[in-house]
Amino acid sequence: MHLIPQITRYQYQYLYLQSVCLFLCLLYLLYGGNVMINLIQTEFSKLKRQKTIFTIMGVLLLFWVGMTFWNYHVPQKSFEDFYMKYGSYIAMLLPFLLGLLFIKIYHAEYQNDTLKELLQIPISMSQLFYAKILFLFLTAVIIMLLNCLLIIISAVICKVTDISAYQTLMLIRFFLTIALSMPFAMFPVFLITALTSGNTIFSSTVCFIYSLAGTIGVSHLAGTHPISSMLNILFGSQLSLITSDGEKLMYIADIVLFVFITVFCVEVFYRIKRGDKYK
Numbered sequence: 001m002h003l004i005p006q007i008t009r010y011q012y013q014y015l016y017l018q019s020v021c022l023f024l025c026l027l028y029l030l031y032g033g034n035v036m037i038n039l040i041q042t043e044f045s046k047l048k049r050q051k052t053i054f055t056i057m058g059v060l061l062l063f064w065v066g067m068t069f070w071n072y073h074v075p076q077k078s079f080e081d082f083y084m085k086y087g088s089y090i091a092m093l094l095p096f097l098l099g100l101l102f103i104k105i106y107h108a109e110y111q112n113d114t115l116k117e118l119l120q121i122p123i124s125m126s127q128l129f130y131a132k133i134l135f136l137f138l139t140a141v142i143i144m145l146l147n148c149l150l151i152i153i154s155a156v157i158c159k160v161t162d163i164s165a166y167q168t169l170m171l172i173r174f175f176l177t178i179a180l181s182m183p184f185a186m187f188p189v190f191l192i193t194a195l196t197s198g199n200t201i202f203s204s205t206v207c208f209i210y211s212l213a214g215t216i217g218v219s220h221l222a223g224t225h226p227i228s229s230m231l232n233i234l235f236g237s238q239l240s241l242i243t244s245d246g247e248k249l250m251y252i253a254d255i256v257l258f259v260f261i262t263v264f265c266v267e268v269f270y271r272i273k274r275g276d277k278y279k
Contacts, residue, residue: 039131068154099189099207125270144179185226187262229254
């Protein structure tokens with residue numbers, strides 16, 4: 001592997017992580033600072049009492065066992081190739097987990113009838129919505145860091161020889177990039193969840209179809225489907241797809257467009273509902 005493309009890719013990951021952290025900090029400051037922290041802490045405390053966390057852990061462990069068994073008798077070129085292959089598959093699984101988790105925590109406010117109590121603090125629906133998105137970003141980071149540990153264990157089991165501190169740092173940085181990328185591809189699901197309020201079945205169906213279409217159509221829907229676009233940005237070389245810089249910019253524009261559409265529609269929707277249901 002040539003040195004120059006490696007450096008370019010790593011520099012891109014570093015700049016991307018900086019940009020996402022800046023975006024999340026701005027979102028945090030714009031929507032209440034300490035209020036957002038309290039809401040996020042509340043989400044984590046509620047998650048401990050739910051079966052959802054055990055479901056996610058079970059899926060991740062089953063996925064890890066399957067990947068380890070699959071790779072055990074396959075000669076591995078390098079630790080980098082090993083974790084890149086693992087990362088490409090976990091990135092395809094992540095949208096399903098994040099989408100269903102968001103639907104669960106959002107609709108829980110309606111099912112448990114806690115929404116009216118929260119809005120009397122006072123907290124706006126926008127703050128509640130974006131706090132759940134920030135919570136999802138943090139959850140994605142935790143999931144991917146856990147997978148870093150699982151990959152190292154798997155690499156040892158599969159007798160990958162070139163595991164080093166440097167490669168481990170590259171693994172962590174790359175998986176953090178995945179963790180802070182895939183939630184952006186799920187913004188259309190966040191929008192549908194907000195618009196349908198308490199309809200869990202409809203939101204879950206949309207999430208499954210949307211995630212499946214983006215994963216299956218990764219080579220054909222890139223530029224129109226955010227998940228396909230994100231997978232091409234992250235794993236273009238692993239997917240045997242040759243993408244130019246112009247195509248990558250188109251994929252980024254596709255994702256950014258859906259993020260802005262979601263933010264705009266959610267703000268309009270909550271302003272309409274503010275005078276109707278929430279006040």
